Each structure stands twice: as C-alpha cells, then as structure tokens.
Amino acid sequence: MGLAPIVALEIGTSKVLALVGELREDNHIVITGMGEHASAGVRKGEMVDFENARICVKAALGAAEETAQVAIHQIHLALSGGTIETLVNRGTVPITSPSEGVTRDDVEQVTELARAVNLPPDRQILHSIGQIFYVDGERVARPENFECSTLALDMLILHAQSSHIRNTVRLLRNDLQMDVVDTAFGGLCSALAVLTPEQKEGGVLVIDLGGGTTTYTAYAAGTFAAAGAYTIGGDHVTNDIALAFNIPRSQADHLKCERGSAIAEDAGGPIRIDLPAEVGYPGRNISLSGLHTVIHLRMVEIFQLILREIERKGIVHQIGAGVVLTGGGAQMKGLIKLAERVFRLPCMIGRPIGFSGLAAAVEKPECSTAAGLLRYAFKNAASAHRGHSLWTRFTNIIRGR
Amino acid sequence: MAENSMATNRIGVVGVGDGGCHAVDSMATHWENGPSLIVVNTDLQSLNATHATTRLQIGSQIAHNRGTGGDTNIGTLSAEDDFDTLQGLFRGMDLVFIVVTLGGGTGTGAAPIVARAAHETGAMVIAFATLPFTFEGERRMSQARQGLIQLQDQADVVIVIPNQALFAAAGSNATAEEAFQQTDYYLSMGVFAIWKLLTQRGIINLDFATLRMVARCSGGASLFSYGEGKGSQRARDAVQAALHSPLLENGQALAESESILVSILGGSDMSVKEVEFIMTAIEQATRKNAHIHMGTSIDEAWNNAISITLVASRYWSAEDDADEKNSLEPAAPEDPPAESTGKKKKKKTEPTQAQLILEGISKGIFKDVEPTILFGEDMDVPTFIRRRVMVDK
Numbered sequence: 001m002g003l004a005p006i007v008a009l010e011i012g013t014s015k016v017l018a019l020v021g022e023l024r025e026d027n028h029i030v031i032t033g034m035g036e037h038a039s040a041g042v043r044k045g046e047m048v049d050f051e052n053a054r055i056c057v058k059a060a061l062g063a064a065e066e067t068a069q070v071a072i073h074q075i076h077l078a079l080s081g082g083t084i085e086t087l088v089n090r091g092t093v094p095i096t097s098p099s100e101g102v103t104r105d106d107v108e109q110v111t112e113l114a115r116a117v118n119l120p121p122d123r124q125i126l127h128s129i130g131q132i133f134y135v136d137g138e139r140v141a142r143p144e145n146f147e148c149s150t151l152a153l154d155m156l157i158l159h160a161q162s163s164h165i166r167n168t169v170r171l172l173r174n175d176l177q178m179d180v181v182d183t184a185f186g187g188l189c190s191a192l193a194v195l196t197p198e199q200k201e202g203g204v205l206v207i208d209l210g211g212g213t214t215t216y217t218a219y220a221a222g223t224f225a226a227a228g229a230y231t232i233g234g235d236h237v238t239n240d241i242a243l244a245f246n247i248p249r250s251q252a253d254h255l256k257c258e259r260g261s262a263i264a265e266d267a268g269g270p271i272r273i274d275l276p277a278e279v280g281y282p283g284r285n286i287s288l289s290g291l292h293t294v295i296h297l298r299m300v301e302i303f304q305l306i307l308r309e310i311e312r313k314g315i316v317h318q319i320g321a322g323v324v325l326t327g328g329g330a331q332m333k334g335l336i337k338l339a340e341r342v343f344r345l346p347c348m349i350g351r352p353i354g355f356s357g358l359a360a361a362v363e364k365p366e367c368s369t370a371a372g373l374l375r376y377a378f379k380n381a382a383s384a385h386r387g388h389s390l391w392t393r394f395t396n397i398i399r400g401r
Numbered sequence: 402m403a404e405n406s407m408a409t410n411r412i413g414v415v416g417v418g419d420g421g422c423h424a425v426d427s428m429a430t431h432w433e434n435g436p437s438l439i440v441v442n443t444d445l446q447s448l449n450a451t452h453a454t455t456r457l458q459i460g461s462q463i464a465h466n467r468g469t470g471g472d473t474n475i476g477t478l479s480a481e482d483d484f485d486t487l488q489g490l491f492r493g494m495d496l497v498f499i500v501v502t503l504g505g506g507t508g509t510g511a512a513p514i515v516a517r518a519a520h521e522t523g524a525m526v527i528a529f530a531t532l533p534f535t536f537e538g539e540r541r542m543s544q545a546r547q548g549l550i551q552l553q554d555q556a557d558v559v560i561v562i563p564n565q566a567l568f569a570a571a572g573s574n575a576t577a578e579e580a581f582q583q584t585d586y587y588l589s590m591g592v593f594a595i596w597k598l599l600t601q602r603g604i605i606n607l608d609f610a611t612l613r614m615v616a617r618c619s620g621g622a623s624l625f626s627y628g629e630g631k632g633s634q635r636a637r638d639a640v641q642a643a644l645h646s647p648l649l650e651n652g653q654a655l656a657e658s659e660s661i662l663v664s665i666l667g668g669s670d671m672s673v674k675e676v677e678f679i680m681t682a683i684e685q686a687t688r689k690n691a692h693i694h695m696g697t698s699i700d701e702a703w704n705n706a707i708s709i710t711l712v713a714s715r716y717w718s719a720e721d722d723a724d725e726k727n728s729l730e731p732a733a734p735e736d737p738p739a740e741s742t743g744k745k746k747k748k749k750t751e752p753t754q755a756q757l758i759l760e761g762i763s764k765g766i767f768k769d770v771e772p773t774i775l776f777g778e779d780m781d782v783p784t785f786i787r788r789r790v791m792v793d794k
Contacts, residue, residue, distance in 0.1 A: 043770045231773045232780050239765040240783035244792050249766065264462045270793075289465070290793030296462065297784040300478070305775065341482070 003381055005032065005070060008373035009061070010078040010186065011053065011168065013042045013212025013235060014328065016060040018075070019361055020068035021374035023382070029374050031357035033068020035060040044231035045081035045213040046164055047171070054175050061176070067358065074179045076377045077168065078369050079126065080186030080213050083161035084229040088131070089117045092152040101145040102135065114155035124162040126185050128155050129224045141222075158185050158227055184376050186369045187215030187227050193372030194326050194350030194365075195219070202321030205343070206350060207306060208369065209329025211235050216306045220318035228309060230302070234329045237298050244294045245286045248278055255291060256332075262299045263334035264292040292334075299335065303342040322346035328366035412436040412599065413491060413524075414498040414592055417515050418476070418508025419447050419468070420531065421501040423581075424588040426451040431589065436498075436596055439490055441515060443479050443507045444468035457490065459483040459511060463790060469506025473544055474788040476510020480518075487518035495609065496599070497524045498592050499556065501548075502564075502584070504533035504541035509548030516555035525613055527595065528556040529588050529625070532563045534580060557616040560625040560712055562587060566647040587648075590627050594664040594710035597698040605676070607664070607696025615662055615694055615714075624654050629708040635667075636675040636707055640682045643709040655686050658713035663695035668704030671697070679709060 008019045020033030037060040041049030065072050091114030095106055115128045133140050135148040143151055165183060172178040190208040200219040208215045215229040237260075242252035259273060270287060277283035310316045322345045325335060330349050339347040352371040355362045361371065414436050416425030422440040429438050429452040438453040443464035448456045460469075460479020469475040480487065491497055497519040501512040512528065519526045530552060533541045553559050567587065568580045575583075598607045626649045628642025629635075649655050665671075665679060676697055684693065764772075767781035774780070778787060785792050 043767070044773065048770060230775070230780075235766065236781065236783075239767060239781075240785065243765050243783050244785060245794060287793035293463065293790065293792050294783065294785050297478070297788060297790060301780075301784045344485075 003378065005068065006374055006377045006381065007033075007061075007064065007072050007075045008078065008189075008370045008377065009057070009075045009172075010080070010370045010373065011042060011047070011057060012039055012080065012210055012369075013045055013233060014210070015039050015366075016056045017367065017370045018060045018064035018072075019367065019370040019374060020064050020070060020072070021355075021357075021371075021378070023378045027354065027375075027378070029355050029357075029371070029378065031355055031361045031371070031374075033064045033066075033070065034358045034361045035063030035065070035067065037063070039211070043212060044233075044235075045210070045229075046083075047167060050167075050171055050175075054171060057172070058176060061178070072178070074181050075172065076373050077172070077180050077183045078186040078189050078373045079160060079165060079168070079183055080208070080210055080215055080229060080369065081160065081164050081231070083164050084126065084185055084187075084215070084227070085159060086227050087117065087157050087159070089114055089155045089157055090152055091115070091155065092150055094150055095148055098147055098149050101147050102143045102151055104144065106151055107133075107143060110151050110153045111155070114153040115157070117157050119159055122162055123159045124165065125157055126160050126165075126183065127158040127188065129158070130154075131156050131223050131225065156224060156226070158188070160185075182377060182380065184373055185215070185227065186210075186213075186373075187217040187229060188224070189370070189372030189376055190215070190326050190350070190368040191217040191219070191372065192375045193352040193355075193368045194324055196353065197222075199321040199324070203315075203319040204321040205306075205310065205319050205323045205345075207303075207323065207325050207330075207339075208327040209233065209302075209325060209332075210327045210369075211329075214302055214306075214327075214329075216309070218310055218313075218315055218319065220315050225315050225318070226310060226313050228306075230305060232302055232305075237295055237329075237332075240294050240298050241291065244290065246281075247275060247284075247286075248281055251275060251278060251281075255286075256295070259288060259291060260295050260332055261292045261334040262295055262332050262338040264289050264296065295332070296338070299332070299338055300342060303339055307343055319345060322348065324348055324350035326350035326365045326368040330365045411493065411495045412498070412596060413439055413494045413496070413519075414500060414596075415439040415441055415490075415515060415519075416451075416453070416500045417441045417512045418501055418505050419444065420505065420584075421499075421508050421512070422447055422451050422453070424500050424502070424585045425453055427585045428589045428592065429453050432593070435593075441480075441487070441511065442468075443476065443511075455490065457483070457486060459487075459507075464507075465793070469510065470791060471506045471541075471544075472788065472790070473506050473510035473548060475790055476505075476507040477514060478510075478788065479507070480511035480514035484514065484518055487515055488522050491519040491522045491524055494519070494522070494524045496612075497526050498596070499526060499528040499530075499552075500588055500592065501528065501552075502531045502533070503545035503548045503552075504537055505544075509544050512548065513551035513555045516552060520555060520557075525609075525616060526556040527558045527560065527616070528552055529560050529562065529591050531584055531588065532561060532565070534564045534568055534577075536577070557613075558623055558712075558714075560591065560623045562591075562625055562648060566650075587625075587627055590708065591625055591710060591712075594627075594666055594708065595712075597666055597700065598664045598696045601698045601700070605695060605697050607662075607694060611694050611696075612662075615660060615692075615712075623712050623714040624649055624658075625713070626655075626711045627708065629706060631706045635705070636678050637682075639707045639709045640679045643711050644682065644686050649711070649713065654715075655711070655713055656688055658687060658691060658715055660692040660714045661687055661694070662712040663693060664710040664712075665695065665697040665707065666700060666703055666710070667697070667707040668701060669699055670704055671699065671707060675707065679707075683711070 018035040021029045037056045041052030047053045093110045131154040133143040134152040135146040191206040201222045203220045206217045211234045218226040238253045272285040274285045351363045416422045439455040440453040441457045501508040626646035628639045630638025
C-alpha cells in the first residue's frame with residue numbers, strides 16, 4: 001500500500017518497548033522489529049529520572065533498529081500515565097434546511113462543536129471520540145441524510161496532564177532526535193490490539209495491567225464508552241510482597257512471577273517456600289498462602305476500583321461480551337477466576353490479534369499496547385493516504401473499524 | 402399470593418458473626434418448627450458449635466478459618482468473596498431477619514453485605530442489631546456505629562438494641578455473662594414476635610403487606626422494646642414493661658416516634674379486653690397521629706402469659722421513595738447511649754484517619770513519589786496493611 005513502516009514506542013514503568021510494523025493486506029500488521037529494555041527512571045507511568053529513562057529508551061530503539069534493519073527517526077508514542085481522565089461533551093447544531101437532510105457539513109460542524117471543551121490550562125486533549133449522534137433527540141449511529149431540525153453529538157474527551165506529555169516528547173526530541181508523530185492513550189491502543197469487532201459490539205471491558213498503571217477501556221454497542229487510568233500496578237503487588245515478608249524487591253518480583261496467584265490455591269495443607277539468602281537479608285521461608293493473600297487483596301482492590309467506576313458511569317450492564325485482561329500483569333495465575341468473581345462476567349486474557357512477524361512480540365499480552373499503537377497509527381496513516389476527511393478518519397479509527 | 406399465610410420456609414433468620422451466631426443458636430435450641438435458621442461466620446470453630454440448620458463459612462481465604470481479629474474490612478471482604486453463595490441461601494425467601502451484634506469484625510463488616518445479598522434476591526430485610534456494652538471499649542462502639550450506617554443503607558428496617566441500656570436496667574450486680582444472655586433473649590424474642598405475627602393467625606392479623614409498608618415508610622434506625630407478664634395482671638405487667646423499657650429510653654423515645662409496630666403474643670386464653678387495655682396504654686404513651694400498626698398471635702405455650710413487642714421509628718413518610726429515605730438517614734438522631742452523637746457522621750473521614758496512622762510506615766519504593774490517593778486512601782500502602790489483614794508469614 002505504499003505506507004512506510006511505523007515505530008510504536010511505549011515507555012512503561014517496568015519496560016520500554018519499541019515495535020516496528022509494516023502494514024499488509026486486510027489490515028494485517030507484520031512486526032519486523034522489536035526492542036525491549038527494562039525500564040529505569042519511571043514510576044507509576046511517569047518519568048522521574050530523565051537520564052536513566054533516556055538510556056533505556058535509546059537502548060530499546062537501538063535494538064528495534066537492529067532487528068528491523070531500519071533507521072528510526074519518527075515514532076508514535078503511547079501514554080499510560082495515571083493523569084488520564086475522560087468527560088463527555090455534547091455539541092448541538094440546528095439544521096438550516098431540514099428537507100435536505102443532514103449533510104456532511106452539518107456533521108463536521110457538530111463534531112467541531114462537541115470537540116470544543118474548556119479544560120484547565122494544565123490539561124490537554126489526547127483523543128476526542130464520537131460516541132452517538134442524536135437527530136431530534138433520537139439516537140443514531142450515522143446521521144447523514146436524516147431529516148431533522150437539530151443534530152447533536154456526544155463526544156468522549158480523553159485528556160491528560162500536558163506537562164506529562166510535554167516532558168516525554170521533549171526528551172525524545174531534544175535528547176534522542178526523535179520526531180513524535182502522534183500520541184495515543186495506552187488503554188485505547190491495547191483495546192485496538194486485542195478486541196474483535198464482535199466483542200466491541202457486544203460490550204466489553206479491557207483492563208490493561210501494567211507495571212505502574214492500570215488502565216481500563218470500555219466499549220458498549222460498538223462504541224468507545226469510557227476509559228480511565230489508575231497509578232496502581234504490578235509494582236504495587238511487588239512492593240506489597242516485599243513489605244509483607246521483609247524481602248528485597250528483586251526476590252519479591254521473582255516470587256510474584258514464579259509462585260504468585262491472585263486466588264489462594266487449595267494445596268490441602270500449608271506450603272512454605274524457601275528463599276535463598278541475599279546481601280543484607282538472611283535466607284528464610286515464607287508461607288505460600290500468605291503470599292497469595294497479599295496478592296489477592298491488592299488485585300481485588302484494583303478490580304473493585306474499576307467496577308465501581310463503570311457502575312458509576314452506568315455502563316456495567318452494557319458489557320455483555322465480558323472482561324478482557326491484558327498487559328504484563330494479566331499473566332498472574334488465578335487472575336481470570338478472580339476477575340470473574342468480582343465483575344460477575346466472563347473473563348479472558350487478551351493477546352494482540354491480527355499481527356504476525358517476530359514471535360517474541362506477537363501474541364503476548366504485555367505487547368498489546370505497542371501493537372495496538374501500530375494499528376492506531378496505520379489506520380490514521382491509511383486514511384490520510386486515501387485523502388479521507390478528518391471526520392471519516394476519526395470515526396473509522398476510533399470506533400475501531 | 403396469600404401473603405399472610407406464608408409457609409415457614411420463606412422466612413429466614415440469619416445470624417452473622419460470633420454474636421449473631423450465638424443468638425441464632427439459642428433460637429435453634431428453643432424453637433420447634435421455626436423459620437429456617439442460618440449462621441454465617443468467618444470463624445469455623447464458632448460455626449461448628451451452633452445448632453442452626455444451615456451454616457456458611459465466609460472468607461475462608463482471607464480470614465483463614467479463624468475470624469477477623471476485630472477487623473471489619475476482613476468481614477466485608479469475606480462476605481463479598483462469598484456473595485454468590487449468600488445469594489443462593491436467600492433465593493426464594495420473602496423475609497430475611499439478620500441478627501448481628503455490632504462491634505466485632507465479622508458481624509459489623511459482613512452484615513451489610515449479607516443484607517445486600519438478601520435484598521438483591523428480592524427478600525425484605527429486617528435487621529436486629531445490638532450496639533456494644535460500654536465495657537467492650539470505645540473502638541468497638543465506633544466500629545459498631547459505622548456498621549450500623551452501612552447496614553441501614555442495605556436493610557429495609559434496622560432495629561437497634563443498645564446493650565448498655567439493658568445492662569443499666571439489669572442493675573449493678575449483673576455479670577457480663579448475664580448481660581449477654583439477656584441480649585440473646587431480647588434478640589430472639591424480637592425475631593420470634595414478628596415471625597409469629599406473620600405466620601400465625603390471631604385475633605387481629607398483621608400481614609406481610611403492612612409490614613412492608615411500615616418498612617418502606619419509616620426511615621432510619623428503629624428502636625425496639627419487649628415486655629412480658631404472667632398471671633391475672635399479665636396484660637398490665639407486660640405493657641408496663643414494654644413501655645418503660647430502658648431500650649426506649651424509659652418511654653421517652655416512644656413519645657417521639659412517628660410509627661409503632663405492636664405485636665402481642667398470648668395463649669388462647671388472651672381476651673379481647675386485654676388487647677384493648679394494652680392498645681389503650683400504648684396510645685396514651687405515644688404522640689397523637691402516630692401510625693400504629695398492631696397484630697396479635699396465639700401460641701399455646703403462652704397460656705396465662707402475654708408478651709408485647711414494640712418496634713418504634715421516629716420517621717414516617719407516606720410518599721416515600723428510596724432517595725428520600727436515604728436523605729433522612731444521616732439526620733437520624735437515634736443515639737440512645739450518651740457518648741456518641743457526633744460519631745455517626747464520621748463515616749467519610751475514617752479512611753483518612755487510617756491513612757494518617759500508616760503514613761511513612763510502609764510505602765517501600767513509593768515513599769518518594771507522588772502518592773496515589775483514591776477515596777481518601779493511600780493506595781501505595783499495601784492493601785493488607787490498610788485492611789489490617791494478618792498475613793501468614
């Protein structure tokens with residue numbers, strides 16, 4: 001199709017991941033390059049130590065260049081920090097000549113209006129997503145050619161703290177000479193990577209469990225319905241374990257990954273795990289059920305936060321296709337069962353769908369965000385390439401078509 | 402549906418926590434053909450010691466079969482963990498009595514969740530909740546008040562029994578053991594009286610629909626009193642005891658009540674004249690225009706004796722809806738024991754207090770970054786510490 005390869009960069013709390021992708025037929029994306037580096041200088045999804053962060057990003061991009069055999073100058077950036085919030089803004093316009101029906105101009109006008117929100121000076125819009133049109137108060141998905149006197153549009157606005165975005169962009173541009181083409185909300189990217197159209201139509205909640213942040217994205221009736229982020233993630237689980245048993249963080253992280261479970265296993269009796277001695281810490285053994293209790297309590301709390309939020313927004317009953325867990329944290333044992341218990345909906349692990357190429361990247365839940373960002377970027381680029389209007393572009397992209 | 406001839410199996414009595422289980426256990430040993438008795442607890446040992454027909458252990462994972470150590474959060478989490486099972490227990494029931502002695506971990510934390518489970522299956526929920534004795538300490542009292550507010554949100558009617566008032570009436574020589582026994586007796590008589598009203602025909606019936614209306618229209622916590630009498634003066638003795646009960650602030654609360662539910666239980670020898678005498682005495686003790694609903698029931702075991710149960714509520718709104726009821730609740734001045742009027746409003750500030758205590762103790766790697774504060778809680782502090790869960794080390 002003549003589209004250049006695109007680079008997606010995610011600067012996460014636990015890892016920096018860069019993916020290079022090429023678009024093939026049927027919107028299939030081949031991942032040709034990948035660079036991953038353990039993250040440093042990032043806490044809760046935000047950079048706290050620029051020098052260390054720079055080194056990690058440079059290493060990840062370098063590895064991606066090497067595997068893909070390309071020189072990287074432009075990147076797309078995923079943002080997952082906890083400063084992301086949403087609001088719904090309704091724009092309404094009168095239709096001047098009702099007999100002609102709603103024209104494309106009317107649609108663009110109402111879109112413009114619905115998009116115009118007043119945010120505090122330190123916030124900036126990341127995405128504005130059309131949810132549903134109203135022609136004389138009736139809900140319709142496509143208003144063109146309807147005869148009516150007023151047209152309204154509900155726009156979901158995702159906004160983030162501008163300083164957070166600016167800091168990251170500045171680091172990439174000034175210190176690494178990278179041009180940031182576009183930014184996107186990590187939770188939205190993950191959803192684009194792991195969901196099928198059927199799931200979006202049936203209503204689905206995607207929870208991306210990252211190291212420093214947990215994001216959620218909800219679709220109802222095919223439309224993007226709600227999103228949010230919490231600065232609570234896998235690091236908190238590790239920290240909880242380290243504090244509970246008074247062990248170093250590295251050991252706690254290892255325990256979490258190797259023996260962790262969000263639900264206490266029925267072992268039929270007490271099981272103890274031996275821990276080797278480390279510098280400053282004597283060797284000891286800890287209770288497996290204690291470990292599971294610590295994880296269980298934290299994960300229940302995170303899920304309940306999200307449940308409370310989508311209950312408050314009134315969309316919990318529109319989620320028919322269940323809950324999809326993705327991100328590195330989704331691989332925790334027992335988590336699916338726990339999520340089913342909390343949400344009382346079917347739950348599954350979400351992996352990128354419609355990607356191929358580097359085996360290390362495809363089908364891994366921790367690559368959902370970066371993979372989804374590739375899809376987001378290609379849809380944007382493809383629309384621009386074909387000369388679609390801004391409106392068509394955003395309906396197509398955001399609605400995940 | 403013939404509402405006043407309900408089969409017994411559509412009424413359930415559930416004791417939550419140690420105290421609730423104990424009270425329900427004493428019902429189990431005294432009643433024959435009573436409603437189905439359920440006990441719910443985190444402590445396996447205490448469950449196994451009861452005679453109730455159904456026993457449910459909750460939160461086996463969080464509480465490790467041992468109880469909560471007085472932590473209401475564990476009680477709440479435990480009940481939430483087993484929410485589906487709880488709902489299963491209540492399916493098909495029209496009325497669920499919840500019996501709980503507030504102040505401890507399981508009862509206080511789990512009872513609101515149990516009430517919600519029952520309510521969501523369509524049952525009407527009447528909760529009998531005791532407040533702790535003063536000697537149980539200030540912490541249990543404030544915990545109990547928090548629990549009471551949450552219980553009020555979930556149950557149709559919450560009947561409050563301030564234990565300390567009972568203790569005061571029993572005289573200074575009463576032992577703690579006797580005090581607790583009396584609480585159990587009052588709890589079981591309260592449940593018994595309402596259950597009898599609904600299941601057995603008397604001279605005057607009080608049906609389920611009336612009870613539901615009383616539940617809907619009266620807001621906030623209700624008070625409760627009980628009196629019994631024997632022999633030729635039984636009617637007078639019973640009504641005097643009920644009206645001047647320490648549970649009604651020696652009758653003061655009755656004069657201020659908008660709605661009063663009266664249940665009179667006697668043997669087949671109870672006369673209409675006696676009922677009239679009782680009702681006249683009650684009407685004199687209450688304000689004009691108070692909504693009085695009464696019913697009588699007959700039980701051969703009560704020949705030559707009469708018992709009277711009063712449920713009094715300070716609010717009544719005929720055009721009530723859920724919102725209105727909620728808006729009234731925070732203002733409910735139901736604070737029989739003296740020391741606590743300001744406490745109820747502290748619901749919102751409680752997590753902040755917990756946060757202050759914990760600050761700087763255990764944040765590990767997060768101690769130098771901006772804290773994640775949600776709903777007044779510092780999420781960087783491990784959940785198990787905030788919930789005060791004892792973790793197997």
